[in-house]
Amino acid sequence: GEQVEQLPSILRVQEGSSASINCSYEDSASNYFPWYKQEPGENPKLIIDIRSNMERKQIQELIVLLDKKAKRFSLHITDTQPGDSAMYFCAAKGSSSFSKLVFGQGTSLSVVP
């Protein structure tokens, strides 16, 4: 299968705390896992990605973890700020240029003061 499941669909956290979004995928051939952030009315923007040869990647307050055995990956935003409020999408892709990038259903994150 090609599906990517993303949870939760809605996430509300206090400013300064951490936010975690989890995704699972079906295609064991998937080897590329990007995360996109989408503000209302705007296009999705790539914020961080991880490949299957890594288990962990961090860019500033963003941490992604990949568990290939369980076919799960996750995004963790540490020390959340109001500017982190947005829709977040995970995605998974196979190794060839023809493989489709399959997106999760999205998570609406709200960071409240």
Add this chain to the structure above:
Amino acid sequence: AQTIHQWPVAEIKAVGSPLSLGCTIKGKSSPNLYWYWQATGGTLQQLFYSITVGQVESVVQLNLSASRPKDDQFILSTEKLLLSHSGFYLCAWRDWPNTGQLYFGEGSKLTVL
């Protein structure tokens, strides 16, 4: 640096009318180009992809068609719009075979009445 531009930014069209959405990319020769559709509040669904001029592959049938008339141009069209065509249309290019990362254009918001 590569830039991707979509037009129009927004359209309001009547059911049964024709549609043409355009996308151009500058700064990248022979780009892999994609059309995605996003329902309001929904996830991103790949519609078409093209790896070269004159060649387009359909991923999902939504009574839409796509063409690649030039290396830097990707067109999405239909002769008869349906209500279900409303949504956000995003053109994207993939940095293949370098990083493999996918970058979206600003998008075209379509409302069908």
